[in-house]
Amino acid sequence: MRQGLLAFHFLLSLNAAFAGQVDTLDVYSPSMNRQIRCLVIRPSNYSGADRPYPVLYLLHGWSGNYTSWLTDAPQLRTAVEEHRMIIVCPDGGYDSWYFDSPVDSTVRYSTHIAREVTGAVDSRYHTIRTPAGRAISGLSMGGHGAMHVALNHPEVFGAVGSMAGGLDLRPFRRNGWDLQGVLGDPDTNWQNWEQYSVVNELKLLEGRKTPVIIDCGAGDFFLEANRTAHQVLMDMKYPHDYTERPGEHNHFYWGNAVDYQILFFDKFFKTKPSP
Numbered sequence: 001m002r003q004g005l006l007a008f009h010f011l012l013s014l015n016a017a018f019a020g021q022v023d024t025l026d027v028y029s030p031s032m033n034r035q036i037r038c039l040v041i042r043p044s045n046y047s048g049a050d051r052p053y054p055v056l057y058l059l060h061g062w063s064g065n066y067t068s069w070l071t072d073a074p075q076l077r078t079a080v081e082e083h084r085m086i087i088v089c090p091d092g093g094y095d096s097w098y099f100d101s102p103v104d105s106t107v108r109y110s111t112h113i114a115r116e117v118t119g120a121v122d123s124r125y126h127t128i129r130t131p132a133g134r135a136i137s138g139l140s141m142g143g144h145g146a147m148h149v150a151l152n153h154p155e156v157f158g159a160v161g162s163m164a165g166g167l168d169l170r171p172f173r174r175n176g177w178d179l180q181g182v183l184g185d186p187d188t189n190w191q192n193w194e195q196y197s198v199v200n201e202l203k204l205l206e207g208r209k210t211p212v213i214i215d216c217g218a219g220d221f222f223l224e225a226n227r228t229a230h231q232v233l234m235d236m237k238y239p240h241d242y243t244e245r246p247g248e249h250n251h252f253y254w255g256n257a258v259d260y261q262i263l264f265f266d267k268f269f270k271t272k273p274s275p
Contacts, residue, residue: 020044020080020087022070027090027120031100031108038066038117039089040125043080048126054269055086055127056262057113057157059098059138059145061254062177066091072139072251073258083266086125090117095178097169098138098145102192103184109145114153128269131158135265137213139163139254140222141177147198154208159268161213161261163254164247167198168225199225202232212240213264215257217247 023040046053058076060068069089070076076087092098092109101107113136122129136157138146143165150160166172169179170193173186183192194200205212212233216226223244230242241264247253 019077021046022077025120025124027112027117029108029112029116031111031116032106036091036112036116038091038120039070040121041070041076041080041087041089042125043084043086046086046125050126052126052128052133053084053086054133054135054265055088055118055121055125056265057088057090057117057134057136057146058258059090059092059113059136059142059149061138061140061142062097063094064092064142065094069139069258072255075259079259079262083262083269085266085269086121086127088117088121092142092145095141095181096145097141097177097179097182098149099182099196101182102196103189104182107182110149110152113145113149114156118156131156133158133269135159135161135268137161137163137258137261137265138165139258140166140249143167144169144198148196148201150210151198151201151204154204154210157210159211159213159265161264162198162215162226162229163257163261164216164220164222164226164249165198165214166222166225167214167229169193169197171225199229199232202229202236202238205233205238206236211264211268212238213242213261214240215243215245215260217249217253218244219246219248220253221249 096109098109100110136146143162150157
């Protein structure tokens with residue numbers, strides 16, 4: 001019995017020894033005139049003298065923050081070791097939906113992610129500073145946010161994903177997520193709800209070759225929104241990965257789904273030439 005416990009503790013120590021390092025980075029946002037934090041998870045043997053690293057940006061969900069992803073998926077620390085990438089977890093506010101809001105000039109999270117966070121990461125770390133070395137994904141609100149930001153900034157992100165994302169906002173005009181705060185009252189600002197829903201932004205992919213991965217749990221209340229996005233892409237004949245698997249809208253689902261998405265993005269990074 002004692003030998004078994006010693007072996008178990010040895011394995012724990014071995015895993016810890018090969019776990020990535022976590023940095024907390026304060027990013028000044030000129031667009032919102034304040035400091036906003038993010039986490040940077042990097043390989044333990046990271047060196048600025050190495051070949052540049054690809055970066056995966058992971059956006060948290062509604063009511064979360066920059067620490068949420070590491071809480072829900074602690075295996076991210078070993079993923080950066082295995083795949084030799086950097087993972088960045090920005091803060092998107094409690095309920096921003098990652099918009100540059102058309103009704104609230106203090107909410108500029110699309111600009112923050114695409115310009116300010118990527119700029120800060122590129123200036124501090126040895127990264128691939130082209131779309132070939134940047135991918136973005138997220139969960140729930142962050143799934144919508146990742147798609148929205150990537151679709152509107154193809155010069156920044158080369159691949160995009162969503163896990164349990166709210167990809168069609170229109171069915172949720174009555175909700176508890178303060179969508180009204182960033183899009184306006186749907187009774188008087190319905191054009192914003194139409195324009196900013198990802199299902200209506202997918203047309204921006206026309207003529208592009210951006211790899212897309214979308215997945216959602218079969219018991220998720222966003223399932224129909226994801227099916228709608230999938231059908232739009234099918235109608236466009238746009239190549240993409242789409243998966244429905246058992247699961248509901250909770251951390252058990254996206255804490256597992258992120259492993260598959262990392263494999264998808266790792267393949268993307270390895271098939272794109274580094275600068």
